[in-house]
Amino acid sequence: MTSSRSEPMGLRERKKAKTRAAIQRHALRLFREQGYGATTVDQIAAAAEISPSTFFRYFATKEATALYDPVDPVFIEAAIGQPAELGPIAALRGAVRVVLGQLSEEEMEDVRQRQLLVFREPELRGAIMDQFAEGIDLIAGVAARRTGRAPDDFEARNWAGAVVGVLLASFARAASDPESDYLVALDQALVHLEAGLPL
Secondary structure, three states: OOHHHHHHHHHHHHHHHHHHHHHHHHHHHHHHHHOOOOOOHHHHHHHOOOOHHHHHHHOOOHHHHHHOOOHHHHHHHHHHOOOOOOOHHHHHHHHHHHHHHOOOHHHHHHHHHHHHHHHHOHHHHHHHHHHHHHHHHHHHHHHHHHHOOOOOOHHHHHHHHHHHHHHHHHHHHHHHOOOOOHHHHHHHHHHHHHOOOOO
8 A cells, every 4th residue: 555545544544533532522421411321322423413323333332432442452552562571561561651641631531430430330330341351362462472472371361361350450449439540550450460469
């Protein structure tokens, strides 16, 4: 592909990402204002000034607007791109600092509000468990690439499960405590894991 064709493609992808973010932002605002159950796709579409059919081009369901985390793929790439001499947990800690450290206060508050919604809504809480299962696959892939193991290696998957567990615990704590620092909570969770989870 030539550069003259790749540039419009990049612009198109950025426009899609901007539209997806706007839809999610309006959805989360409506969920806070009137409740998740009382909010409809039509209301979200109207708030985002799009048609319901456009909404469904970006999100398959209302639930998906709460579950979608735009930070995930960026975090995985940042973890893979950390210096080779870092161990797997140090690479994750570095990725957390890089990715979340670039978010504005408003974006961090959006992250917190989304996590709070997911953990408080029974319908969403069940669905997020499926996403954490997928997260084990993603993080095992990071471990595999950084250590030269296969993604289905027992130890890599076991380690990934432990990472997901401590991240889940820190997400729940940060989401329910408006005074907590999200970045600090994640880093503390990974430090505790690296120390062997001592009690």
